[in-house]
Amino acid sequence: MNFDLTSEQQAIAKLCREFAEGEIAPHAAEWDARAEFPLATIRKMGELGLLGLPFPEKYGGAGADTVSYALAVMEIGRADASVGITMAAHVSLGSQPFFQFGTEEQKQRFLVPAARGEQLWAFGLTEPQAGSDAGATRTTAILRDGRWIINGSKCFITNAGTPMTGGVTITAVTGRSSDGKAEISNIIVPQDTPGYRRSEPYKKMGWRASDTRELSFDGAEVPEENLLGRRGKGFRQFLEILDGGRISVGALSVGLAQACYDAASRYAKERYQFGHPIASFQAVQFQLVDMAVEIELARTAVLKAAWLKDQGRDFATAAAMAKLFSGEVSRRAANAAVQIHGGYGFMDEYPVSRYWRDCKINEIGEGTNEIQRMVIARQLGLTGEHGS
Amino acid sequence: MKIVVTVKHVPDTNAEKVLDPQTKRLNRSAVENVLNPFDEYAIEEALRLRDASPDTTRVTIASIAPRSGLEILRKALAMGADDAVLLSDDAIAGSDTMATAYLLALLLRHIGCDLVLSGTQSTDALNGIVPAALAELLGVPCLTFAKKLMVEGNSVEIQRETEDGYARVRAPMPALVSVTKGINEPRYPTLKGIMGAKKKEIRTLSLTDIGADPTRVGAAGSKTVVESFAAAGARAKGTVITATDPREGARRIFDFLIERKAL
Numbered sequence: 001m002n003f004d005l006t007s008e009q010q011a012i013a014k015l016c017r018e019f020a021e022g023e024i025a026p027h028a029a030e031w032d033a034r035a036e037f038p039l040a041t042i043r044k045m046g047e048l049g050l051l052g053l054p055f056p057e058k059y060g061g062a063g064a065d066t067v068s069y070a071l072a073v074m075e076i077g078r079a080d081a082s083v084g085i086t087m088a089a090h091v092s093l094g095s096q097p098f099f100q101f102g103t104e105e106q107k108q109r110f111l112v113p114a115a116r117g118e119q120l121w122a123f124g125l126t127e128p129q130a131g132s133d134a135g136a137t138r139t140t141a142i143l144r145d146g147r148w149i150i151n152g153s154k155c156f157i158t159n160a161g162t163p164m165t166g167g168v169t170i171t172a173v174t175g176r177s178s179d180g181k182a183e184i185s186n187i188i189v190p191q192d193t194p195g196y197r198r199s200e201p202y203k204k205m206g207w208r209a210s211d212t213r214e215l216s217f218d219g220a221e222v223p224e225e226n227l228l229g230r231r232g233k234g235f236r237q238f239l240e241i242l243d244g245g246r247i248s249v250g251a252l253s254v255g256l257a258q259a260c261y262d263a264a265s266r267y268a269k270e271r272y273q274f275g276h277p278i279a280s281f282q283a284v285q286f287q288l289v290d291m292a293v294e295i296e297l298a299r300t301a302v303l304k305a306a307w308l309k310d311q312g313r314d315f316a317t318a319a320a321m322a323k324l325f326s327g328e329v330s331r332r333a334a335n336a337a338v339q340i341h342g343g344y345g346f347m348d349e350y351p352v353s354r355y356w357r358d359c360k361i362n363e364i365g366e367g368t369n370e371i372q373r374m375v376i377a378r379q380l381g382l383t384g385e386h387g388s
Numbered sequence: 389m390k391i392v393v394t395v396k397h398v399p400d401t402n403a404e405k406v407l408d409p410q411t412k413r414l415n416r417s418a419v420e421n422v423l424n425p426f427d428e429y430a431i432e433e434a435l436r437l438r439d440a441s442p443d444t445t446r447v448t449i450a451s452i453a454p455r456s457g458l459e460i461l462r463k464a465l466a467m468g469a470d471d472a473v474l475l476s477d478d479a480i481a482g483s484d485t486m487a488t489a490y491l492l493a494l495l496l497r498h499i500g501c502d503l504v505l506s507g508t509q510s511t512d513a514l515n516g517i518v519p520a521a522l523a524e525l526l527g528v529p530c531l532t533f534a535k536k537l538m539v540e541g542n543s544v545e546i547q548r549e550t551e552d553g554y555a556r557v558r559a560p561m562p563a564l565v566s567v568t569k570g571i572n573e574p575r576y577p578t579l580k581g582i583m584g585a586k587k588k589e590i591r592t593l594s595l596t597d598i599g600a601d602p603t604r605v606g607a608a609g610s611k612t613v614v615e616s617f618a619a620a621g622a623r624a625k626g627t628v629i630t631a632t633d634p635r636e637g638a639r640r641i642f643d644f645l646i647e648r649k650a651l
Contacts, residue, residue: 007459011466011582019576049579062579 005067012053012064013071019048020079028080031209032354035201037162038209042086046117050076051090055099059107060115066244066306070251074299077255078262081358082209084255085365088248089158089210090114094121097169097186097241101229110166110188119166124154124189124215125238132371134171135235139217141172141187146224148174148187150195150217156365160213161198167191168215171234184234188226195220206358242367243316246323247309249366250302253326254295256362260330260337260355261291267341267350278340287336295333298326317379324372327362334359389445389539389561391434392501393469394492394522395427397453397460398512405512412614413482414512423460426507428467428574429567433537434505435468436572446470448499452480452491458590465585466577473499473591475598482607485513489521491605494598496526503544504564508533519566529559532566551649 005013023041031038045051054069055061069091077084098111098121113119130136139152150172160168167190175183189196199214229237265288268279278284301322308315337352338345345352363369377383399405403419431449438445449464449472451457461472475495483491496504504526509516523530534546535554544563547554577585595602603609627644631637645651 007462008582008586010459011462011577011585012579014463015466015577015579015582047578048576053579057580057583063583064579 005071008064009068009071012068013075015048016050016072016075017078019045019050020075020083024076024083025079028082028209029348029351029354031080031082033208033348035203035208037086037201037211038083039163041083042120042162043117043164045076045083045087049117050087051117051120052095052115053091055095055111055115059099060112066247066309067303070247070302070306073248073251074255074258074302077252078259079255080209081252081256081355082207084252085158085207085210085249086120088245088252089122090120092245092248093123093241094159094169096244097123097228097237100240101186101233101237105225106188106228113166118164120159120162120164121166122157122160122168123238123241124157124160124168124170126156127153128155132368134238135182135184137171137173137182137184139170139172141174141185143174143224147221148172148224148226150187150189150220150222152217154215156202156212157215158210158212160211160215161201162211165191165211167193169228170215170217171238174231174234183232185231186228186234186237187222188228189217189220189222190226193220193222206354206361208357243319244309245366246319246372247302247305247315249362250298250305250319250322250326253323253330253359253362254299254302256355256359257291257295257298257326257330257333260333260352260359261288261295263350263352263355264288264291264337264340267344284340287340291333291336294329298322298329301325317376320367320372320375320379323366324369324376327369330359330362389437389441389503390448390501391437391445391503391505392448392450392496392499393427393430393434393464394496394504394506394518395431395449395451395460395464396424396510396512397421397451397457398424398510401425401511407617411482412617421456421460423463424507424510424512426509426511426569428507429569429571430505430507431464431467431469432572432574433534433567435575437503437537437539438468438470448473448501450492450495450499451475452483452488452495454481455592458592461590462585463577465588465590466581467575468577468581469588471589471591473593475593475595477595477605479595479602479606482610483605484610484612485515485517486521486612487605487610489518489525491595491598491600492518492522493525494600495593496522498593498598502561503539504528504562506564506566508566508568519564523564526562526564529563530566531557531559531563534565534567535571537565537567537571 049062052061053064057063073088095114114121141148141150169186169188171184172187173182174185195218197216202212268284269277271278305315305318305322308318334356338356341350341352344350399419400422406415406418408415434447438447447469449461449469452475455476506519520530531546533549535549536547538545543560545558548557549568629640
């Protein structure tokens with residue numbers, strides 16, 4: 001077993017840390033307060049290659065591995081969870097489907113500008129009536145005269161409406177099997193498709209500087225060749241995409257938890273009460289120690305899942321475990337960080353109030369804690385059925 | 389044109405520096421070592437010259453460091469430098485500024501160059517002697533504190549920062565230029581740069597390779613000796629200006645700053 005990072009992995013983490021500390025962290029509070037999408041910063045990240053990090057060079061990417069990608073998301077997310085999710089959703093959800101299921105032509109047309117960071121891409125799965133029960137998709141796409149006619153809506157879609165968004169890949173019901181089961185397929189919908197509209201951005205508790213919208217399709221038409229992967233394989237495909245996405249949301253949670261620890265530890269050393277820095281009191285020390293221990297374990301779990309993926313091994317269980325654990329760790333860390341800050345933690349002038357608002361989504365997005373437990377239970381063979 | 393940028397690895401500028409009471413040297417293993425921030429400006433300036441004429445210009449990074457210094461060379465390569473050379477030898481430990489300049493001169497003669505770019509100083513020792521000493525030993529013109537740099541034909545011209553403005557200084561190449569902080573905004577390495585850095589060559593040379601005289605290097609070959617060191621005294625208390633009229637207060641702060649040539 002070898003826990004050493006390669007020199008490239010270290011260099012990528014360092015670059016991301018320097019970029020995050022220099023270009024992101026100083027503005028994070030302001031972007032959050034104004035719910036402003038940091039377009040110029042995201043474009044800079046694209047120029048550095050961060051938005052195409054794990055894709056091969058021939059598709060405009062940097063050809064780095066999943067471990068590097070996880071380290072990058074940790075560092076970016078440590079400075080600003082909103083920027084972190086913008087990157088993670090673009091890479092893992094928006095671009096990965098092109099790489100994994102796209103034809104060569106689709107890769108050239110959609111993956112290359114996405115990986116180069118010229119366009120952001122979104123993935124549209126969730127619907128008002130299809131959240132954790134993602135198979136309950138109601139959006140339909142009917143093939144008529146070589147074109148898909150799409151009707152329906154999607155909600156909570158990240159990166160769907162930024163000025164640099166290229167489009168969205170959605171799941172849609174493209175038919176019914178003889179037993180009435182929905183046939184789900186993935187369809188690529190470019191931003192300028194007539195009949196495809198985005199709502200104004202949601203007003204959110206956290207991740208406020210990220211772009212999240214509701215999508216509506218009213219007879220939106222795309223050519224038949226915008227089918228991504230095989231017809232009827234959409235359900236299987238998005239489950240695979242979500243497996244990989246869990247690594248990045250796990251990494252995001254670790255980054256946020258680390259930010260909570262950094263802020264709380266700094267404050268505890270500076271804040272004097274009863275004549276001593278509060279870090280010298282065991283009640284505070286134990287909270288900080290618990291944070292440090294959990295963050296270490298969460299980071300190890302995320303990197304292990306990333307490593308398994310890089311080795312081409314089955315990583316689904318590891319990714320679900322890492323995502324579940326890291327999300328809960330980030331919530332506990334944010335809670336402790338605010339507690340250690342006392343009254344100041346409740347004020348917006350300290351970053352921990354933002355961390356506290358940002359952490360909750362880590363237990364909901366990309367599969368809720370409950371869904372992760374269901375996934376893991378199934379993989380442990382506890383459900384009596386063997387996969388679905 | 390062959391540009392060589394001399395760089396140094398220094399302890400992380402944010403980390404607390406620790407002096408070893410035995411050797412009276414900085415304990416470099418206790419903290420993370422980084423590329424001297426002043427050198428990043430020199431690298432950036434070299435890369436801009438190269439990017440302006442990529443077919444005819446080559447940027448080489450040169451450094452004297454233990455093997456652990458390879459990491460900072462990789463960073464310079466990731467920023468876009470073409471290749472790097474590291475002079476590494478156990479006998480070098482303890483070399484003072486003049487011994488370092490002697491070695492750099494031999495190293496640069498060994499690899500050859502038209503233009504040497506350096507930072508003004510390193511953040512660990514802050515001597516700022518090496519650039520001038522190196523130019524002297526190489527026998528080339530030394531242009532220091534450049535806040536702007538232009539290459540025209542076979543000559544290099546700089547704007548040299550002074551207290552009252554700037555002086556234009558021009559010299560034929562080969563020449564050495566030290567650049568100030570603020571001459572440019574150093575770029576971040578790109579992901580492609582990082583991934584591509586391992587394909588670029590880093591040559592490692594020893595004292596024998598460059599024909600160095602062993603009696604002129606290391607602690608024994610250095611003419612300066614650190615006799616002792618002491619912790620810096622606490623900073624003197626600042627002056628508090630109290631004035632009932634804000635304009636009067638501002639006036640006195642202004643006078644205070646003028647007196648100290650801060651404005």
